[in-house]
Amino acid sequence: MIQLSGITRIFHMGDQAIHALDHIDLTIESGEYVSIMGPSGSGKSTLLNVIGLLDRPDSGHYLLDGRNVTDLSETEQAQVRREKIGFVFQSFHLIPRLTAAENIELPLILTGMPPADRKIRIMETLQAFNLSDRAHHRPAELSGGQRQRVAIARATILRPTALLADEPTGNLDHRIGSEVAALLEALNQTGTTLIVVTHDRELGSRARRRIAMRDGQIDVDER
Amino acid sequence: MKLRDLLHFSLRTITSYPARSFLIMLAMALGVAAVIILTALGDGARQYVVNEFSSIGTNLIIVLPGRAETAGSFPGAVMGQTPRDLTLEDAHWVGRLPQVRRYAPLNVGVAELSATGKLREVTLMGTTAEIFPIRHMKLAQGRFLSHSGENSAQIVLGAKIAQEFFPDGNALGQRVRLGDRRFLVTGIMAVQGESMGFNSDELVIIPIQHAQTLLNTTSLFRLLIETRHHNEIENAKEAIHQALIRRHDGEDDVTVIAHDAVLATFDRILRALTLGVAGIAVISLAVAGILVMNVMLVSVSQRTAEIGLLKAIGTPASAIRHIFMAEAVWLSVTGAFAGFVLGQAGSWLLRLAYPLLPAWPPLWANFAGIAVAVLAGVLAGLLPAIRAAKLDPVMALSKR
Numbered sequence: 001m002i003q004l005s006g007i008t009r010i011f012h013m014g015d016q017a018i019h020a021l022d023h024i025d026l027t028i029e030s031g032e033y034v035s036i037m038g039p040s041g042s043g044k045s046t047l048l049n050v051i052g053l054l055d056r057p058d059s060g061h062y063l064l065d066g067r068n069v070t071d072l073s074e075t076e077q078a079q080v081r082r083e084k085i086g087f088v089f090q091s092f093h094l095i096p097r098l099t100a101a102e103n104i105e106l107p108l109i110l111t112g113m114p115p116a117d118r119k120i121r122i123m124e125t126l127q128a129f130n131l132s133d134r135a136h137h138r139p140a141e142l143s144g145g146q147r148q149r150v151a152i153a154r155a156t157i158l159r160p161t162a163l164l165a166d167e168p169t170g171n172l173d174h175r176i177g178s179e180v181a182a183l184l185e186a187l188n189q190t191g192t193t194l195i196v197v198t199h200d201r202e203l204g205s206r207a208r209r210r211i212a213m214r215d216g217q218i219d220v221d222e223r
Numbered sequence: 224m225k226l227r228d229l230l231h232f233s234l235r236t237i238t239s240y241p242a243r244s245f246l247i248m249l250a251m252a253l254g255v256a257a258v259i260i261l262t263a264l265g266d267g268a269r270q271y272v273v274n275e276f277s278s279i280g281t282n283l284i285i286v287l288p289g290r291a292e293t294a295g296s297f298p299g300a301v302m303g304q305t306p307r308d309l310t311l312e313d314a315h316w317v318g319r320l321p322q323v324r325r326y327a328p329l330n331v332g333v334a335e336l337s338a339t340g341k342l343r344e345v346t347l348m349g350t351t352a353e354i355f356p357i358r359h360m361k362l363a364q365g366r367f368l369s370h371s372g373e374n375s376a377q378i379v380l381g382a383k384i385a386q387e388f389f390p391d392g393n394a395l396g397q398r399v400r401l402g403d404r405r406f407l408v409t410g411i412m413a414v415q416g417e418s419m420g421f422n423s424d425e426l427v428i429i430p431i432q433h434a435q436t437l438l439n440t441t442s443l444f445r446l447l448i449e450t451r452h453h454n455e456i457e458n459a460k461e462a463i464h465q466a467l468i469r470r471h472d473g474e475d476d477v478t479v480i481a482h483d484a485v486l487a488t489f490d491r492i493l494r495a496l497t498l499g500v501a502g503i504a505v506i507s508l509a510v511a512g513i514l515v516m517n518v519m520l521v522s523v524s525q526r527t528a529e530i531g532l533l534k535a536i537g538t539p540a541s542a543i544r545h546i547f548m549a550e551a552v553w554l555s556v557t558g559a560f561a562g563f564v565l566g567q568a569g570s571w572l573l574r575l576a577y578p579l580l581p582a583w584p585p586l587w588a589n590f591a592g593i594a595v596a597v598l599a600g601v602l603a604g605l606l607p608a609i610r611a612a613k614l615d616p617v618m619a620l621s622k623r
């Protein structure tokens with residue numbers, strides 16, 4: 001469960017203070033499917049980064065599964081990300097010199113899992129994401145949809161409680177985009193909290209809970 | 224992140240940029256090879272000189288007439304004049320000191336040698352039989368000056384001289400003329416070649432009294448003394464010096480040199496020289512280190528997005544530091560190892576090209592070359608690694 005109260009994030013540009021997040025209060029239950037929409041610069045990505053512990057709010061409190069994670073050290077936050085959060089990005093963020101299998105393997109390496117166990121886990125995952133025949137291809141040799149599937153496989157291989165996707169279909173054509181959306185929704189069906197930031201109205205409306213942001217504040221929150 | 228995975232991950236990165244990695248390793252390798260080859264050269268030269276000196280004999284003290292060091296108090300020495308001769312009697316006197324194992328007085332000159340109708344000028348050495356053990360010289364045939372016949376007119380021919388005058392090899396027992404005197408050939412020296420610029424193969428040796436008469440002198444050229452023990456050489460040197468001063472009515476008019484001291488001086492100078500060239504070679508390693516740092520910094524900025532991703536999937540800052548450090552360590556360790564192999568091959572080639580020169584790199588140079596290379600690599604990796612770990616993940620991820 002994600003509980004934000006009074007979360008504020010201010011960026012300073014010269015003498016100008018930009019309230020990217022302005023006293024956000026938001027609670028998201030485990031297993032929810034939430035879409036976040038809103039005009040460019042309204043603070044969607046910033047909100048997602050705060051939820052994913054990539055960014056620290058300037059004020060406010062954040063409880064993740066009942067634990068106050070606002071004031072954790074960097075190392076502790078890294079551990080929380082590793083165990084509870086999965087990120088999916090618009091630009092995939094695959095490491096170009098590593099194969100699909102090796103990209104998926106990265107989170108497992110971080111946990112110190114022995115190579116033999118990793119191998120089994122990767123095989124299962126590749127199969128589940130329909131990537132078995134692409135295991136030894138580099139990102140440059142994969143299509144956009146395949147790349148995003150690899151990225152999602154990497155984000156979920158450690159079974160995070162929350163999957164945070166920032167415009168996951170932004171670089172994909174419509175058909176492939178909805179396939180990827182379906183894949184994310186399937187993961188949500190298995191109990192993973194899913195938060196999707198998108199500009200795509202159709203994708204946004206597929207979520208059971210739809211949030212609209214404006215100027216760092218939550219404008220609409222409907223379910 | 225386990226060490227094994229860390230090493231594998233960073234090796235994977237290095238092999239993904241083969242040209243760049245190869246060039247860095249080459250720079251490292253050349254630095255290490257330079258340290259090894261240059262010290263091999265320096266130490267080889269040192270060993271060569273030390274061996275040359277040792278071949279003359281150890282525990283050696285040399286007495287020469289005249290005072291070398293304090294010319295000011297003794298104007299005659301400057302002019303090459305000796306106020307009092309160093310005589311054969313002085314030599315026998317010194318020979319009775321308890322510290323002396325054996326001694327050989329020496330006179331050197333040039334005279335004409337003739338036999339079997341041939342004639343040539345030769346260097347002659349007047350001495351006693353003790354010269355052989357003292358200077359580690361060996362006879363191929365015959366003998367020289369058995370103690371019973373100290374004063375008989377015997378001559379020992381250098382190997383080359385014997386070959387020239389008696390190509391049939393029947394020199395032993397022949398009579399030859401040296402200057403205006405006749406000598407009986409009683410020995411032929413073994414081939415020894417050059418030693419300290421002194422070729423014993425082209426030398427003839429006669430008893431000291433005959434040499435002094437022939438050269439018309441009563442003063443010795445040198446007195447060579449071998450002491451009983453190596454560790455009392457300083458003490459023996461002092462005793463000999465005092466004995467001679469007493470004998471010369473309190474006049475300090477001889478110079479006493481411990482052969483070891485000369486050797487030690489050469490040893491010191493050449494060691495310093497070796498260290499000096501090693502130091503210069505180490506600078507090239509520092510340059511290679513800077514190269515590694517530069518490449519790693521470029522790598523960090525090229526891989527900013529990757530670092531952001533690593534942070535997003537929960538890689539702690541320490542692991543990110545380790546990843547970049549491991550890359551620097553890989554580059555420098557493989558470079559250092561290649562340099563070690565290159566250096567060994569280089570010194571082997573040196574030994575092949577100059578067989579006289581024992582161009583073996585000293586052990587410390589091998590270790591120092593590798594250690595400095597690895598240290599330079601680690602230090603060079605430190606700054607880029609810290610910079611990578613400090614990157615803000617959101618900023619890093621937004622960079623493409």
Ligand SMILES: Nc1ncnc2c1ncn2[C@@H]1O[C@H](COP(=O)(O)OP(=O)(O)OP(=O)(O)O)[C@@H](O)[C@H]1O
Nearest residue numbers: 011012013018020039040041042043044045046047
């Ligand atoms: N690092 C930063 N420095 C300064 N200002 C920033 C920084 N990051 C974000 N901002 C500002 O904060 C505000 C919110 O940015 P954010 O990226 O969250 O918007 P967004 O809703 O994701 O927009 P988009 O739909 O274009 O991705 C914007 O005005 C942006 O300019």
Ligand SMILES: [Mg+2]
Nearest residue numbers: 044045046166
């Ligand atoms: Mg955004």
